[in-house]
Amino acid sequence: MQIKTKPDIPGMLVAAGLLALAGLIWWDTTRLAQRVVYGVGPDAAPKVVAIGLALLAVANFAMALRGALPARKRDDWRPLVFIVGGMLALMAILSFGGGYILATAVLFTATAAAFGRRAIVADFIIGLVVGVVTYLLFAKLLTLSLPVGPLESLI
Amino acid sequence: METFDALLQGLVVAAQPGNLLFALIGVLLGTAVGVLPGIGPALTVALLLPVTYKLDPAGSLIMFAGIYYGGMYGGSTTAILINTPGESASMATALEGYRMARAGRGAQALATAAIGSFVAGTIATVGLTFLAPWLVDLAVQMGPEDYFALMCVAFVTVSATFGDSPVRGLTSLFVGLTIGLIGIDKLTGQARLTFGMPELLDGIDVTTLAVGLFAIGEALYVASTRIHAQDTVESVRGSLWMSAEDWARSWKAWIRGAFIGFPIGALPAGGAEIPTFLSYSVERKLSKHPEQFGHGAIEGVAGPEAANNASAAGTLVPLLTLGLPTSATAAMMLAGFQQYGLNPGPLLFAEQPQLVWGLIASLYIANVMLLVLNLPLVGLWVRLLAIPQPWLYAGILVFATMGTIVAKASVTELGILTLFGLMGYLMRRFDYPIAPVVVGLILGPIAETQLRRALSISLGDPMVLVTSPVSATLLGLAAIALIAPFVMKGLDRFKAAED
Numbered sequence: 108m109q110i111k112t113k114p115d116i117p118g119m120l121v122a123a124g125l126l127a128l129a130g131l132i133w134w135d136t137t138r139l140a141q142r143v144v145y146g147v148g149p150d151a152a153p154k155v156v157a158i159g160l161a162l163l164a165v166a167n168f169a170m171a172l173r174g175a176l177p178a179r180k181r182d183d184w185r186p187l188v189f190i191v192g193g194m195l196a197l198m199a200i201l202s203f204g205g206g207y208i209l210a211t212a213v214l215f216t217a218t219a220a221a222f223g224r225r226a227i228v229a230d231f232i233i234g235l236v237v238g239v240v241t242y243l244l245f246a247k248l249l250t251l252s253l254p255v256g257p258l259e260s261l262i
Numbered sequence: 263m264e265t266f267d268a269l270l271q272g273l274v275v276a277a278q279p280g281n282l283l284f285a286l287i288g289v290l291l292g293t294a295v296g297v298l299p300g301i302g303p304a305l306t307v308a309l310l311l312p313v314t315y316k317l318d319p320a321g322s323l324i325m326f327a328g329i330y331y332g333g334m335y336g337g338s339t340t341a342i343l344i345n346t347p348g349e350s351a352s353m354a355t356a357l358e359g360y361r362m363a364r365a366g367r368g369a370q371a372l373a374t375a376a377i378g379s380f381v382a383g384t385i386a387t388v389g390l391t392f393l394a395p396w397l398v399d400l401a402v403q404m405g406p407e408d409y410f411a412l413m414c415v416a417f418v419t420v421s422a423t424f425g426d427s428p429v430r431g432l433t434s435l436f437v438g439l440t441i442g443l444i445g446i447d448k449l450t451g452q453a454r455l456t457f458g459m460p461e462l463l464d465g466i467d468v469t470t471l472a473v474g475l476f477a478i479g480e481a482l483y484v485a486s487t488r489i490h491a492q493d494t495v496e497s498v499r500g501s502l503w504m505s506a507e508d509w510a511r512s513w514k515a516w517i518r519g520a521f522i523g524f525p526i527g528a529l530p531a532g533g534a535e536i537p538t539f540l541s542y543s544v545e546r547k548l549s550k551h552p553e554q555f556g557h558g559a560i561e562g563v564a565g566p567e568a569a570n571n572a573s574a575a576g577t578l579v580p581l582l583t584l585g586l587p588t589s590a591t592a593a594m595m596l597a598g599f600q601q602y603g604l605n606p607g608p609l610l611f612a613e614q615p616q617l618v619w620g621l622i623a624s625l626y627i628a629n630v631m632l633l634v635l636n637l638p639l640v641g642l643w644v645r646l647l648a649i650p651q652p653w654l655y656a657g658i659l660v661f662a663t664m665g666t667i668v669a670k671a672s673v674t675e676l677g678i679l680t681l682f683g684l685m686g687y688l689m690r691r692f693d694y695p696i697a698p699v700v701v702g703l704i705l706g707p708i709a710e711t712q713l714r715r716a717l718s719i720s721l722g723d724p725m726v727l728v729t730s731p732v733s734a735t736l737l738g739l740a741a742i743a744l745i746a747p748f749v750m751k752g753l754d755r756f757k758a759a760e761d
Binding site for chain 2: 117118121125128131132135136139140147148149151152153156159160163166167170183184186187189190191193194195197198201202207211214215216218219220221222223224230233234237238241245249250251252253254
């Protein structure tokens with residue numbers, strides 16, 4: 108691993124995020140009522156965690172300042188959009204009653220596309236098959252409940 | 263003798279046809295996921311948790327253990343034939359194994375890995391069998407303050423001591439501890455960190471976290487770094503059998519590997535990488551053919567592969583006797599116990615001896631199954647590597663989301679899953695280890711409960727943590743383990759394992 112020498116901006120953002128998280132936890136403990144006679148109350152553990160996070164924020168900031176972070180590969184954000192988009196589509200289809208199989212097929216296609224596949228129709232059909240097979244296996248054989256939509260009611 | 267009786271009872275349980283079938287499914291799945299890149303045993307157990315909660319506890323736990331053992335076998339196949347270890351514990355195997363495969367000795371490398379895994383796995387399972395009752399006797403006498411101190415040791419060793427960077431490891435751990443705080447406080451019934459969202463009152467499900475971090479995070483990372491190229495698989499050619507010389511050079515390495523792997527796995531140190539690399543350097547020093555190291559020395563495959571399996575069995579010692587997971591897979595197995603309302607520890611040995619001993623006995627059976635499956639079927643496992651990457655990851659995501667949908671069919675839960683996926687991606691990108699987050703989430707609440715119990719027994723006197731000799735010693739160890747990596751940068755070459 109190469110060591111960069113410039114101060115690392117994302118590393119500093121991580122440190123800032125940790126500090127914000129520590130503050131959030133501390134703020135949350137102020138709303139808790141103390142109902143314990145002996146020992147520690149419900150706010151002790153969060154406070155310890157908050158202090159730990161604050162200290163780690165400082166340590167992370169110091170590392171970022173020295174640029175002592177491993178070099179990162181350059182990456183491509185477009186696949187992230189495909190996969191996260193696939194997850195959002197899955198949630199949307201499920202909440203509008205589209206059913207498990209259709210939602211699965213969409214997620215399958217989106218993920219395959221994120222990995223560079225461009226055969227959308229073929230992947231969608233494979234996704235439908237995967238959806239039907241897993242639905243039969245888990246909903247019918249193992250009697251687990253999966254969301255039912257128009258396709259599932261045909262089976 | 264008691265141990266023998268208990269083990270025999272366990273064998274009766276494990277040999278029931280249903281449980282044999284679960285063990286078989288477990289080792290098959292485990293080998294498959296060990297071979298495939300992108301999925302490890304921890305993720306597989308996490309994916310299976312929601313779909314197994316209706317099944318018999320003994321059967322599913324036997325299956326999970328089979329996945330753990332199988333994953334260790336499967337990882338060696340990928341390491342040897344394509345030089346991409348399926349899981350981090352196989353990295354040492356790849357060093358010599360891949361060179362052996364390039365030199366046309368792939369079959370011998372696979373054979374010594376499989377037989378070595380069997381020998382070491384069996385030795386380590388014997389170790390587990392005899393160490394567990396002894397540790398249980400010890401654990402019965404431990405008070406809540408001692409348990410709390412023990413968990414502190416686990417927190418430190420899992421996150422800081424053997425990691426790449428103690429600061430990054432501890433950061434991951436504290437993120438996990440934070441996630442563990444979410445939900446209703448069990449002692450006072452007050453909601454913490456829920457921000458008025460009723461979905462968060464029950465806390466964050468460890469499977470959602472693990473699946474998000476491991477499955478979705480890994481998919482996002484691999485897709486974004488465009489590691490798209492299909493690897494070339496070295497074919498297995500020539501004689502499939504190990505020669506007399508191969509045997510002579512392997513057997514000592516297997517046994518040494520077992521005795522290196524088991525104790526390190528049994529200590530709350532986490533990960534199989536330390537013992538595998540340690541075994542590699544030991545074999546290199548002791549070998550009569552040191553010049554062959556770097557060009558495909560069989561000892562360099564036999565030793566680490568044995569150490570790898572022995573440490574997997576070692577990890578089960580603190581898990582079963584103390585309820586202390588020291589690897590991500592062990593943490594998921596603990597979640598598996600909890601899903602049936604079972605808590606591993608001394609009480610479980612007393613209350614459910616059939617289940618615990620059935621599980622231990624099934625490990626012997628799983629080892630035999632793996633030996634039988636791996637030697638002749640290696641060609642079949644290799645074919646799994648031909649699955650195109652887009653479909654492999656698309657399939658992983660389908661299973662990942664299905665697990666969550668089955669457990670809690672809510673858009674909120676899927677949203678949390680996606681968020682953890684993005685977190686897993688960012689952690690990989692910025693080089694933060696994943697396993698401490700999972701261990702923090704699962705152990706944090708237990709540690710808090712033990713501490714509060716200890717302090718309410720002692721009427722609020724914190725001195726109880728240092729007046730108990732066990733607790734004082736363990737806390738001292740935790741402090742040393744925390745400071746040591748900052749003092750000795752030499753430990754840097756042992757990197758924390760993800761699985």
